[in-house]
Structures are given as C-alpha cells and as structure tokens.
Amino acid sequence: MELDVNYMIDTFFLALGGISVTLQITIVALLVATPIAFFMAISKIYNVSIIKQIVSGYVSLIRGTPMILQILIIYSLVPSLINMIVKGLGWDFNVFDVNPIIYAYIVFSINTSAGLSEVFRSALLTVNVGQLEAAHAIGMSTIQAYRRIVIPQALVVALPNICNLTINLIKGTSLVFMMTVKDITAIAKIQAAFGYNYIESYIDIFLIYIIICSITQLLFALVEKHFGSYKSLKNA
DSSP, X not given: OOOOHHHHHHHHHHHGXXXXXXXXXXXXXXXXXXXXXXXXXXXXXXXXXXXXXXXXXXXXXXXXXXXXXXXXXXXXXXXXXXXXXXXXXXXXXXXXXXXXXXXXXXXXHHHHHHHHHHHHHHHHTTSOHHHHHHHHHTTOOHHHHIIIIIHHHHHHHHHXXXXXXXHHHHHHGGGGGGGTOOOHHHHHHXXXXXXXXXHHHHHHHHHHHHHHHHHHHHHHXXXXXXXXXXXXXXXX
C-alpha cells in the first residue's frame, strides 16, 4: 500500500488549525478544575465528614468510568433531559442550539477535577504539618500559611503529576469530535472521508499530538527546573 504523501502534507497543515481548539479546551478545563480540585483535596485532608464522602464518591465515579461514556451522557442524555424540562415549563429555549464546545468544557472540567484533586491531596500531604503549626505560632492565619508556605512546597512535588495529567487531558480531547467539535482529529477525519485516506490522516494526527505533548513536557520541565532551583536556593 502506497501512502499519498501530498495528501498527508496538506491534511497535516489543515489539522494544525485544530490545535487552538484542543489547547482552548485543555486550558479552560484546567482553570475550572483547579479551584474545585483544591477544595476537594482540602476536604479530604481535613476529614470534613459529609463533604469528604461526597468527594470520594465523585472521584471514584469519574475515575472509574470511561471518558467516552461521560461524553455520551453529558452531550446526549443530559441535553435531552434539559430539553424536556424546558418544554414542560414552556420556555422558548432550544438546548440543542448550544455550542457543542460548551459540553466539551463541562466534560473535561469534570474529569480533570477528579484527577487533579488526588494530585493536590498527595502533594499537600508531603508538607510537614509542623510547618503549618509553626506558621500559626508566629501569627499567620491558615490561609496565609497555605499561600506562603504549604502551597509553594506542594506545587514542586505536584508538578510532575500535573504534567502527566495535562498530557492525558490533551490526548483525551481527541474525543471531542464525537461532540461535533472541530479539533485536530475531527478535521483530519473529515478530510479522510473524501478520498478514504484514513491511514494518512491517522499518521498526521499521531504526529501533531506527539509535537504538542513533547512541547508540553518541555515547558513543564522548564517550570520544574525553575522551582527546583528556587527550592535548592531556599534550602541552602
């Protein structure tokens, strides 16, 4: 079988246009999930009874179900239920007119918050509780102690796991084509449908994601190096 190189080159540059959508979903998901995940991590660390049980159940549910199932529920089932409620109330609103990227934001924010909460929890637990007590002893509030002492140290520990989570998030966004969102995968698959050049399109998708994920790893490595240097200087 001979690959159509010209098609691969043309489709590669067309699919690059979907990078902005992929990064947009990734960034929005991380921004929305971060404060939620931090709150969930704190609730588990401090054993806030009812909230801890809810958070544990939520994390287990999200991490224990396939991403594709979450997409099908939020993109297909939930809008249908909302549409029934809206019609029952007599409101003039068509839920199916909502931009599908909104559903992508919701799905990936929910999924990311579950994974990120465990990253934060494990990182925060690495900071010696004595440092928090010492901060209280010199008159700092808990919020000040976390902002100035606990979080900076925990962030250094959490960065590698945050990097892994971000890369998995970027790769996971390849499923948004199921929600009719035109990302990298969707653009390449649409082009492939015209001449059945699916193998060439899949190779293009593979290459683009390799490039994006490699750059992401490099950026995180630079950030880790910066914080690592700061930590070494601080401990010197």
